[in-house]
Amino acid sequence: MSKNGNGGLSPIRHHNFCAGPAALPTAVLERARDELLDYHGLGLSVMEMSHRAAEYVAIAEKAESDLRELLAIPANYKVLFTQGGATQQFAAVPFNLLGAGGRANFVTTGIWSNKALAEADHLFGDSRVAASSEANGHVAVPRPRDIVLSDDAAYLHYTANETIGGLEFDYIPDARRPDGSDVPLVCDLSSSILSGPLDVSKFGVIYAGAQKxxxxxxxxxxxxxxxxxxxxxxxxxxxFSYQALSDAGSMINTPATYSWYLAGLVFEWLKDDIGGLGAMDIINQRKADKLYAAIDASDFYSNPIAPLNRSRMNVPFVLADSRLDKRFLAESEAAGLLNLKGHRSVGGMRASLYNAVPEAAVNALVDFMADFEQRNG
Amino acid sequence: MSKNGNGGLSPIRHHNFCAGPAALPTAVLERARDELLDYHGLGLSVMEMSHRAAEYVAIAEKAESDLRELLAIPANYKVLFTQGGATQQFAAVPFNLLGAGGRANFVTTGIWSNKALAEADHLFGDSRVAASSEANGHVAVPRPRDIVLSDDAAYLHYTANETIGGLEFDYIPDARRPDGSDVPLVCDLSSSILSGPLDVSKFGVIYAGAQKxxxxxxxxxxxxxxxxxxxxxxxxxxxFSYQALSDAGSMINTPATYSWYLAGLVFEWLKDDIGGLGAMDIINQRKADKLYAAIDASDFYSNPIAPLNRSRMNVPFVLADSRLDKRFLAESEAAGLLNLKGHRSVGGMRASLYNAVPEAAVNALVDFMADFEQRNG
Structure with a gap:
């Protein structure tokens, strides 16, 4: 893959801070473009291949094996490529894990974890909040000792990173009933998967919508x-059945073949261009540190999240004078810094710094913010 | 859009008879390629846009309005863009239509209609076969008078075109209980939607997986x-909720944004390059007539389906001597005629002649078949 993926952008590409669907590596898009009409001389696009064709099966299997390598996924874990986003998993998880009885337990830390709870509740009722950051306005996640499961807990669900609130867990919760017995830990990792190494063996189920x-x-x-x-x-x-998906190699019916192929290109980019999740972790930390430092150094900008739980992927911030929001957004967009508007439910700004957002984008944003403050502060 | 979409293929593109995921118009892929890294000078890919961005919403709305125009969809119908393929609709339909009681009724004509029935039965039991072509080996669909609904029918489901069997309805069934009262007609149109004009007003629900x-x-x-x-x-x-999907403009959560965009390019191609479904219908009829004529003119090839119900989209055929199958497939592939192998459940050959398969591909196939017969007959 060409090496300009995480470095400079080609002239036509702007810096994209969208929370999702989010920026993809330029090198991945270039390769997809070059292969779009004719994959490896076969005379057809990946989009036009049967999912049962040997060439497509090789693409799918390579994607899985690269993902396994990146996350060091143990052999006793199945990897499934399915559809419907994380929201469908809000339903699929209780369907798959409540068959032997018990209650779903949740740690709620914002909009997405509450949506996961609401769907389990809608379907089967009786969900339990094992801990919540609601009392502190979702600016700090519950501490480990505050997570108290029910005696009949079937699993514990949490959201590793709240995309809208910009709140990220600094630890992996322990999922134990009051009697000390283990329950499966279930994690929505949609907005932080692959941002750094992860100990998959701590989890029962991990799911992640692809679009970050x-x-x-x-x-x-x-x-x-x-x-x-x-x-x-x-x-x-x-x-919805994990067993059936696993038995069928995620091909109960036609999977989202082209999206799966693109995911494979991203995995390859992470391995070959970035150098794996250790290297990605360092870059992501540097990007986040730089932006939070700029916010903290100024009275003009602010972020409300406790330092320990500040998201590396989604950085919401507000201007001290919200009457300047529109101007900030218009001028940043004109400067090629796209999609900085905060989620409609919270307003303000949000810069998402996913893997494909290069450090150069953060530098450009920080420079723009300083300049804007000087002109308007 | 460039005009070579349905005419000659560019040199790198072979003729692709895959049953699905299937051929896409070359003109559509060319445009997707040209826009892949930078959509209309915005500095990002359609894949990287928020589904809430004005530019993306415009893409999504144009796709819906072009589809409405192509099929002349009446104003009292909602159009939803969702995920999980037709197989997910096998579950979603009974969830959406059985809330007021009653039984699901089915016409079964092969593998796909039986799968739809099996899923409704798995979820809610008590599905009823209102008519079946099983007795004739699925070579002719039941006649209208043979479809007998239950008194408590909540809806009648049928599969307009059986992709594997190559069996297509020559009429739209009447969905009435024995007392003469109407029930909604539900149709899986995955493999024949947009192949010609359709009277949408006859239906309660139509669904179609995109990949044909x-x-x-x-x-x-x-x-x-x-x-x-x-x-x-x-x-x-x-x-799964049609009401919720409709209320949210198909954006309860992040939809499959790039697939939706590509669907929009296909709709535009159908309107602007082909000239609408009337024109598409004539081309498809000519393509199918040509291939069936070649099969019928020979003792070397055969197709078992009753002439009235021969699918225009999927043409299965067998060689009189099945020991020649491997050679046929190897030589056709070498000649640039891809994916002619029949479904693994039935064997033999299958040529899918979807909209994006140009007449030139059928001509090339017919020529190859005649040549192969001469050399091996």
Whole structure:
């Protein structure tokens, strides 16, 4: 893959801070473009291949094996490539894990974890909040000792990174009932998967919508420990079944073949161009540190999150004078800094610094912010 | 859009008869390629746009309005762009239509209609076969008088075109209970939607996986009459809800944005390059007539389907001597005629002649078949 993916951008490409669907590496898009009409001389596009064709199966298997290598996924975990985004997993998780009884337990830390809880509740009722940061306005995640599961907990669900709030866990919770027995830990990792190394062995189920650090929207990756495949409810839509997806190599029906291929290109870029998740972690830390430092050094900008839980991927900030918001957004866009508007539910600004956002983009943003402050402060 | 989409192929593109994911118009892929790194000078790819961005919403709305125009969809129908393929709709349809009680009724004509029935049965039991072509080996669809609904029918489901069997309805069934009262007609149109004009007003629900005549795999289009939005079961996964999808403009969560965009390019190609579904219908009829004529004129090739129900989209055929199958497939592939192998469940050959398969491809196939017969007959 060409080497300009995370470095300078080609002249036509602007800096894209979108929260999702998010920026993809330029090198990945260049390769997709070059292969779009004719994949490796086969005379057709990847989009036009049967998912059963040997060439496509090789693409799919390479993507899985690269993802396994990047995250060092243990052999007793299945990797599934399915559809419907994280929101579909809000339903699929309880369908797959509540078949042997028990209650879903949740740590709620903002909009996305509450949505996951609401869907489990809508379907099966009786969900339990094991801990919440609601009392502090979701600016700091609950500490480990504050997470108290119910005696009948079937699993504990949490959201590693709240994309809208910009709140990220600084630790992996322990999922134990009051009697000390383990329950599976389930994590929505949509907006921080692949941002750095991860100890997958701590988890029962990990799921992640692709449209932040994996690939285009419409794909969701599920990583599930194989001893959990027998806990499903019988009344589940067939496509939700982790067991059935696993048995079929994620091909119960036609998968999102092109999105899967693009995810594979992103995995390859992470391995070959970036050098793996250790290297990615360092770059991401540097990017986030730089932006938070700029925010903290000024009274003009502010971010409300406790330092320990500041998200490396999504940095919301507000201007001291919100009447300047429109001007900030218009001028930043004119300067080639795209999609800095905060989520409609919270307003202000948000800069998402996913893997594909190069350090040069953060430098340009920090420079713009300083200049804007000087002109308007 | 460039005009070589349905005419000659560019030298690098072979003739692709895949049943799905299937051929896309070369002109569509060329445009996607040209726009891949920078959409209309905005400095980012369509894949990298927020689904809430004005530019993306314009893409999504244009796709819907072009589809409405192509199919002359009446104003009292909602058009939804969702995920999970037709297989997810096998579950979503009963969830959406059985909330007021009653039984799902099915016409079964092969593998796909039986899968739709099996999923409804798996979820809610008690599905009824209103008619079946099983007795004739699925070579002719039931006649209208043979379709007998139950007194408590909630809807009648059928599969307009069986992709594997190559069996296509020559009429739109009447969906009436024995007492003469109407029930909604539900149709899986995955493999024949947009192959010609359609009277949408005859249907309650139409759904179609994209990966044949619409776009890439991972997208499914649902067209639903608005008076049916209030019949849903309460225990439905939120993403399945036609009402919720309709209220949110298909954006309950992040949709498959890039697939939706590509579908829009296909709709534009159908309108502007082909001239609409009337013109497409004539081309498709000519393509199918030519291939069936070649099969019928020879004792070397045969197709078992009753002439009235021969699919225009999927033409299965066998060689009189199946020991020649491997040679046929190897030589056709070497001649640039790709993916002619029949479905693994039936063997033999299958040529899918979807909209994006140009007449030149059929000519090349017919010529190859005659030549192969001469050398091996």
């Amino acid at each position: 650090n994996i690939g285009p929207a419409g794909l969701v990756v599920v990583i599930v420990r194989d001893d959990l495949l027998d806990r499903a409810r019988d009344d589940m839509p067939s496509l | 005549n619409i776009g890439p795999a991972g997208l499914v289009v649902v067209i639903v009459r608005d008076d049916l939005l209030d019949r849903a079961r309460d225990d439905m996964p939120s993403l």
